[in-house]
Amino acid sequence: MTGAPIPTRVGANGPPPAHESITPETARALLTDQFPELSGLKLGTRFDGWDMVTYRLGESLALRIPRVQAAVTSLATEVRWLSELSPGWSFPHPRIEQVGTPGRGYPWPWAVVSYVPGGTADALPLAADAGVDLGLALAQVHSPAPDDAPVNKEQSVRMTERADDVAWALAQLSDARGPAGERVDARAASAIWSAAMAAAEPTQRLWCHADAxxxxxxxxxxxxxxxxxWGKMAVGDRAVDLGFLYTAMAPGGAEVALATYRDATRCDDPNLESRARGIALNKCLMWATLDRPANVTMAWRGLNSLAVTS
Known part of the structure; x- marks a missing residue:
């Protein structure tokens, strides 16, 4: 993005620093101590997400290591609920293989998971026709959630709770330009947001990936x-996962996924598309203010797909 730096909200620039004990040497030592049968496998390049450090382990496994204490809850969510909910899913997803304990100066639980091959769609967006498979996958994820399902503080919220962030981000982006020189069309964005705010809230409690x-x-x-x-999975609106798809797909792909999803689930919610587009707008506007290239790339991709740029 070009132009003057965009002010960001506190803590919004990127993930917090990782615990200093997380090194390849520590990861290898934890494996040797706790799962010696895996200790001879090659340890791949480190990748830092928002919550987890990930190392590929051999050809078919990966390590998931919480970067910060707040991510320990995410790992616990993934270990419990992914293991419980995923056996019937037909699309590729990681499986929990082992759960490790603190040691060697590292203070929290960690896990060995199965490795799922492929490149992330932040850099390699899905083609529009991939929306068919993605819509079918989310239809499997969105099953009824029990009373003890976790709540995601960012995504298990009503549309009205997103309004301040949308207004703030629109103001910050008034002079910003995207990677192709595009600007946010405030009038078009406001029309999408007005429709989302007018849409009825969902009545079902469903499982969501909540970070898709x-x-x-x-x-x-x-x-x-x-x-x-899957560490952010929680009870929420099906429109959350569907709205995130605007960040991951070529133009038109999210609409293909939505149409496929409706057919697969027989969802008759007339407000689904309006809420999904509103959630997409919320996330993309906020991410466009970040100082994190992957998020900024996804943000402008989504804004372009939503047709709120000029």
Whole structure:
């Protein structure tokens, strides 16, 4: 993005620093101590997400190591609920293979998971026709959630609770330009937001991935290759996951996924598309203010797909 720096909200520039004990040497030592049968496998390059450090382990596994204490809850969510909910899913997703304990100066639990091949759709967006497979995958995820399902403080919220962020981000982006020199069309964005605010809230309690943006959706040459990083899964509106798809797909792809999803679930909610587009707008506007290239790329991709740029 060009132009003057955009002010950001406190803590919004990127993930917090990782615990200093997380190194390849510590990861290898934890494996040697706790799962010696895996200790001879090659340890891959470190990748830092918002919550987790990930190392590929051999050809078919990966390590998931919480970067900060707040991410320990995410790992616990993934270990419990992914294991419980995923056996019937037909799309590629990680499986929990082992759960490790603190040691060697590292203070929290960690996990060994199955590795799902593919490139992340933040850099390799899915083709529009991949929306068919992605819509079918989300239809499997969105099952009824029990009373003890976790709540995601950012995504298990009503549309009205997003309004301040939308207004703030629109103001910050008034002079910003995207990677192709585009600007946010405030009038078009406001029309989408007004429709979302007018849409009736959902009445069902459903499981959601709750973080199904391009960094957690896998692409194989534009084809859908899986969904990873289930630590934020929570009860919520089905429109949350569907709205995130605007960050991961070529123009028109999210609409293909929505149409396929409706057919697969027989969802008759007349407000689904309005809420999904409103949530997409909320996330993309906020991410466009960040100092984090992957998020900024996804933000402008989504804004362009929503047709709120000029």
């Amino acid at each position: 943006h391009g960094s957690n959706i896998l692409s194989d040459g534009g084809a859908f290759a899986g969904i990873i990083d």
